[in-house]
Amino acid sequence: MLLSLEPRGQQSRAMLWFSPLLAAALTLLCGSLLFLLLGHDPLLTLHTLLIAPLSDWYGVSELLVKALPILLCALGLAVAYHARIWNIGAEGQLLLGALAGSAVAVHIIDWESRWALVLVISAGVAAGAAWAGLTAWLRTQFNANEILTSIMLNYIALNLLLYCVHGPLKDPEGYNFPESAMFGDFSRLPLLSEEGRVHAGLYFALLALVAVWVLLQKSFLGFQIKVLGLDRRAAGFVGFREKRLVWFALLVSGALAGLAGVGEVAGPIGQLVPQVSPGYGYAAITVAFLGRLNPLGILCASLLMALLYLGGETAQMAMNLPQAITQLFQGMMLFFLLACDVLILYRPRLKWKWTKRTATQDALA
Amino acid sequence: MSSSTPLARLQLRGITKRYPGCVANDQIDLNIQAGEIHALLGENGAGKSTLMKIIYGVTQPDEGEIRWHGETLKMRDPSMARTLGIGMVFQHFSLFETLTVAENIALAMGRQAGTAQQLEPKIREVSKRYGMPLEPERLVHSLSIGERQRVEIVRCLMQDIKLLILDEPTSVLTPQEADELFTTLRRLASEGCSILFISHKLGEVRALCQSATVLRGGKVSGHCIPADCTDLELARLMVGDAQGLETRHAKVSGANLFLQVDQLSWYNPDPFGTSLKDIQLNVRSGEIVGIAGVAGNGQDEILALLSGEQPLPKREALRISFAGQPVAHLKPDARRQLGLAFVPAERLGHGAVPDMSLSDNALLTAFQQGLVSKGLVKRSKVVAFAEEIIRRFAVKTPNAETAAQSLSGGNLQKFILGREIMQNPKLLIAAHPTWGVDVGAATAIHRALIALRDAGAAILVISEDLDELFQICDRIGALSSGKLSTLANTLETNPVEVGRWMAGQFNTDAVLS
């Protein structure tokens, strides 16, 4: 029996959305096998990982708290990826946002004005955008590959953050822990309810969701970004300004990641710590692809990703599984997604007998 | 049947090849004798390419058999074909630009033939014997198109060749170079080598080939002896209803100057590209000017400069002007506002975004036609505009949401041209407007261009197809190595003279005066 692929000739719209679901299902299947190998009951483990965290309202609110930064980063990445600008730097842009927001916040701990929060958030957004702007500058001015520069900037951002929490931003009264002082109340994002930790960052995320949706689906600017991504030569032929679009896409991307970062320190954390982000910026890459670069798809995918993060923590506590299970599932999901995407352009056929050698069979060879 | 004729070198019986959505070859029969120059004639899309790929083992037929010296066999892959003595010269050369001539040949010949250095003496010898001088140690990217073709042919001749297949070999040559090629081919045939010559140019087929098989829509529409047929008879075999083939469009002389190009020189930093020298060109409203030339002589560069994809610095703004207004420094969108429309050479990936729908592709260049307001796309207007193009230019497509890449070449070209014409341009620049397009669509495109001319637009057509240029253009010139000949009235010149210009034989002083 052989599996062969036949070109469909045109994209299958159904598969466009079925493929992420299939990828998620295959990830669960593979995960179960892995648990079985490790001697855990697969159903129980999956329950601990994916269902138990949502058993109460606190769990749901934690899910939202974790989904916010991922959603913001992924929305920004979607804008860049539509232009085929492979910004891998959401993590660094997020860290810089957190760092800049904190740098402002620790200096205005005593302020008792709404402007404190505005200032902190703006600093974070601006820093995230500026960090992405570096990538844009290197790319437009020097033609340097944005994948490599943005990832290098991630490492630099992390070291900058570590330097700051060990040095200039370290809380002088913090018993030498590498942490900043706690922010003043007026620099914190207010909580939305008494229960849980859901904070006003939710409004920012919803606003960003709508804005990115309008940008990508309705605006001419979004159209230009898509043309640039699909066909650089066509964009040049009609006179779309490539450099401006690259700048725009990266600045939006960075600003949203910066917002995510400052939202973490001004929201649930309340101070600058070395582990601001457990890899949200990288998770956002998977989320952006899983959500098909579509804002609504990304919303769903970021909730799923947040659930994985939450479940990873639960599984570590309840079953002593390494927390890296989150990343492992992330990687598997992205892999399966890319593999399943073959179904968008090709139709699988099972053949019972090896008959003729065809070009499509060569494709599988 | 085969018993009555001498045993053919190659026989095809009932070859059928299906692709999703079309039958590329349908029950094709073909015989080629030793030492015979056999033409495979047909329009674009008639199935010639598929058939020769089957002979050369690149693809396998779904049905039918191949007999080589009477023996039925299955052509597994190109290396098997080469072992049998079948060589092939592709239309788009299968050469590696970063390797030397000798390395390219060594790679194709297989390990047993020896290394590049070992092959060099033989390459010199073979190329000299057939009158195709080559330097084996040169890198291919430094060779001209004609030289590259020689590499391809020499590569086939290096081994004991029994059948040489050439796919539209003259499409990249000047008429004079083509004559030299024919001399080589006749010599090869006289030594017993069979030649399968694929073409859609009737004149050269009659000059060179002893027999011909004509394909139409994937089927054999007839066998004939080209020397005994008129152009019209051959054309009828190729396209069936030969309506439109004989159309001659009236020549006009145009009104006011619209496009003026004044001593345009441009240094191309790209080592693979061509630099332009002192281009002098003008196009009047209401006339069609044609520029002939073999690809790679500066066509891409001149198009990029005229369209604005490659704007010049502001101090050189005067080099190009539209109705007296300097534009050489402007970007494409600014030039479009002044009345420019542009049909690039590559339909997919330049003139249209392959993955986008037709309506999105309409928006691509027509966004200045009130399809965008306050930064938002007016979707319903865009769709209406796209549907209007589809209706007026008879584009065959299910609807305006179909992806551009799923249209046939001819239909997509009608759409792109329609998109530009619907914007009422004052100047239309079209590159290779009918390249790879079936006859029906080509006729429609020519009519649309003439209609636009008669409506008063200035039109510049850049094409490699001399027949096409003579058919539709009022004035004509040729590009060679980045230089443009003077323009002559089409009625006062002839293909032979333009062919000389294409080879660079024109008085540059005359251009300047």
Next chain:
Amino acid sequence: MDIDLLSNIFFAMVRTGTPLLLVALGEMVCEKSGVLNLGQEGMMLFGAVTGFIVAFSTGNLWLGVMLAMAAGMLLSMLFAAVALGFNANQVATGLALTIFGVGLSTFVGAAWVGKPLTGFEPVVIPLLSDIPLIGRMLFAQDLLIYLSFVLFALVAWVMLKTRIGLIVQAVGENPDAASAMGLPVLRVRTLAVLFGGAMAGLAGAYLSLAYTPMWAENMTAGRGWIALALVVFASWRVFRVLLGAYLFGLASIIHLVAQGVGLSIPSNLLAMLPYLATIVVLVLLSRDPIKTRLFAPVSLGKPWQPGH
């Protein structure tokens, strides 16, 4: 600066440059064949953790090295299946491979963090190692470094002097023509990807078995990415890969030099240097897009399927 310090710097430069050299050689061959595999970081990490676990459990360092290479190949096989077999976007697939490799290595290695292991020790070659300046650099290293010299020579010979090198280059430049010529494009590319995987696995094993004999999460610290930049820096030429790898090695040990000279700079700031150097190099090398295009394999990163 005295000669001992220089000799030490050269010695450390080669040690630090070796993992970069190994990955970059593999990736260069892979890119020459037209495939861009961004998964180097993931493959290295998985190689590192596999090598460590095997060597720790069996006590056999060489078995660790072999299985580390197999581990790298295993991951690269996944990449080949998805990117070459299923025609997926190579950038996205490479990213997926890195995310997956990071997760997998962290998951698998969780129980092994910080365990002690006696790794490869230097094998000093008498006499030769006494040559001033370069003696220690070339002749007082561990066996894996000697192996890297051999592998470098082998790759250089194959790529520059043999038919295999021609084939890889041809496939990377124009797969359509190569296929029409009868070259098995997908097979060549798959083998190149597998070779890249094995080299990345070996580089990982070098880190966890020789350079710092231990396992720590993300211990490659971006070397897989730096190697990708290195291939650009080398404009896909094998001798420049060697030069680049050692130069980057030098950039990463500047802190040693700084300490040697008595400068005190916070370690976190010094740790940025290799990454900054990477950016600077990318800028210097990519400034001229035409030059980059001249050297880059023409069909790099473009999916290709037979029969189109």
